[in-house]
Amino acid sequence: MLKVGHVVTRPGRKLGDAPVDIPVPEELETVPGIPITSREVDFYSREYPLQRQEVEHAADMEWALSIGTEAMQEYGKEHDSTMEPFYALMNSSGDLEATGTPTGEDVTELIKFKARELGYLDVGMTAHDPRYIFQDRKSHVKYTHAVCLAMEQDFVETQSAPSMAAEHGHFGTYEIQSPLGLKMVDYIRSLGYQAQVHGPSHDAVAIPMFVAAGLGQLGANGQLLTPHAGARCRLQIVTTDAPITYDEPVDYGFHAFCQVCQVCVNRCPGRALMREKVWWRGVEKNKLIYKRCRPVMARYEGCAICMKVCPINKYSAKVVMEHYVQTGQVLGKGTHDLEGYTLHPESSEKYVYGYFGPGELPKFDTGFFDIPRGTREESTMDEYIKVIEGEDPVLKKPEDDEALFAFRDRLREVIKGEGGYRDPAMF
Ligand code: SF4
Ligand code: SF4
Numbered sequence: 001m002l003k004v005g006h007v008v009t010r011p012g013r014k015l016g017d018a019p020v021d022i023p024v025p026e027e028l029e030t031v032p033g034i035p036i037t038s039r040e041v042d043f044y045s046r047e048y049p050l051q052r053q054e055v056e057h058a059a060d061m062e063w064a065l066s067i068g069t070e071a072m073q074e075y076g077k078e079h080d081s082t083m084e085p086f087y088a089l090m091n092s093s094g095d096l097e098a099t100g101t102p103t104g105e106d107v108t109e110l111i112k113f114k115a116r117e118l119g120y121l122d123v124g125m126t127a128h129d130p131r132y133i134f135q136d137r138k139s140h141v142k143y144t145h146a147v148c149l150a151m152e153q154d155f156v157e158t159q160s161a162p163s164m165a166a167e168h169g170h171f172g173t174y175e176i177q178s179p180l181g182l183k184m185v186d187y188i189r190s191l192g193y194q195a196q197v198h199g200p201s202h203d204a205v206a207i208p209m210f211v212a213a214g215l216g217q218l219g220a221n222g223q224l225l226t227p228h229a230g231a232r233c234r235l236q237i238v239t240t241d242a243p244i245t246y247d248e249p250v251d252y253g254f255h256a257f258c259q260v261c262q263v264c265v266n267r268c269p270g271r272a273l274m275r276e277k278v279w280w281r282g283v284e285k286n287k288l289i290y291k292r293c294r295p296v297m298a299r300y301e302g303c304a305i306c307m308k309v310c311p312i313n314k315y316s317a318k319v320v321m322e323h324y325v326q327t328g329q330v331l332g333k334g335t336h337d338l339e340g341y342t343l344h345p346e347s348s349e350k351y352v353y354g355y356f357g358p359g360e361l362p363k364f365d366t367g368f369f370d371i372p373r374g375t376r377e378e379s380t381m382d383e384y385i386k387v388i389e390g391e392d393p394v395l396k397k398p399e400d401d402e403a404l405f406a407f408r409d410r411l412r413e414v415i416k417g418e419g420g421y422r423d424p425a426m427f
Helices: 038-047 058-067 070-095 108-118 155-159 164-190 207-212 254-261 263-267 290-299 311-315 317-327 376-390 398-415
Strands: 004-010 020-025 122-127 145-152 195-198 233-240 278-280 283-285 341-343 354-356
Touching: 020 317, 058 070, 058 290, 058 376, 070 164, 070 195, 108 122, 108 145, 108 164, 122 207, 145 164, 145 207, 155 164, 164 195, 164 233, 207 233, 254 317, 311 317, 376 398
Parallel strands: none
Antiparallel strands: 004 020, 122 145, 145 233, 195 233, 278 283, 341 354
16 A cells, blocks of 8 residues: 555536545655746747647648548548538637626636536636747737636547547547537626637647646646546637636646556557657657657547557546555556557558557558658658659650649649648638
8 A cells, every 4th residue: 555645636527526536646746737847948939939730740631631541531521511610710709809797806616617517527727828829820819818628538439449439539529619619708708808719729739738727737648637537638728818716737646657557658559659758848748759650540540549548548547546556556557458459451451450459569661650741841842852863864854844843733732722631720
């Protein structure tokens, strides 16, 4: 039996449920939230501002749309058409005037109650930290307070990941939370203040603000671990000028627990998760290797194995930490029930599929990880460089001119925003 260092008390899963006590063993205590060197966060945000995935990795995002199974591609189109009206409404939400009369009183509890009443799993308040806003969205964000809203994704669907059912759980949660975010904006306006909804198409990196608001800690899988549902949450921020009180970051023990657990690291088919923590942009974390994750996600139904196999997702922090206090063991580690997963055939039919139990991982050749890199402009240039490298320097052929014109046409499509690629923030 381990010594308990402190106990975290959080609201129950649903409005009206009893609060939940989570014992944090002394040996897992680190810091509230995450170790951070603020001056380094300042430096990186100033000199190397964050870019949205749709900008920095636009080339592989476009590629991913074409590489998924037929069912994934069909569902992607269906989801886009469901979301399209919401993107426009979300993007203009910050311009709406208040509809009520402000009293000047602190409205934190009113907003939290409304969020829980609407069905959010958890809600917390913090400053909307400008250091985490994406470079091309800096002028879009209007208000300085952040209401952080976590919406739970369906458990059963997620447990089948990677699968189309899990993808329905993933994207379906965006479809649920989008109108609810607009309702939160309307509610805050009715209190006499202005508000703006951000997400599911984010204007900033959301996790640091959720950590600051005490809603969880960053896991080794690169996702926010919430106490009730682990990483099985979709995040959304509503910014506002309403008078609210900020929450404090919390030490749930996850920062140290991940170093003991390592289940997601062991089970990742792409070997994209790192065992050791590094300092990255002023924060101590297990850094996910994007280029090893993306090819797996794109080909195998969104992957999400690192979400599915996390014991905190499966059993909750209370159950996992109580078990750890009693036994010093990670609940479920090494079992088929927690760690097993099935990869379904992907569209090229070149790569492995089937069931993989604890200790078993699929193998991929290097070609599997060779995907378009960077922005669409950069990958267009990469393609043309390959053509030039393959040219006969003595014999100029008509194909060389054709390749040059194809390069020009492709650049035109990228720069003028033509073609099939759609960026949700730009609606
Ligand atoms: S989504 Fe899949 S490939 Fe990517 S980090 Fe998670 S387990 Fe690894
Ligand atoms: S599976 Fe284990 S190591 Fe990975 S995020 Fe969950 S608790 Fe942390």
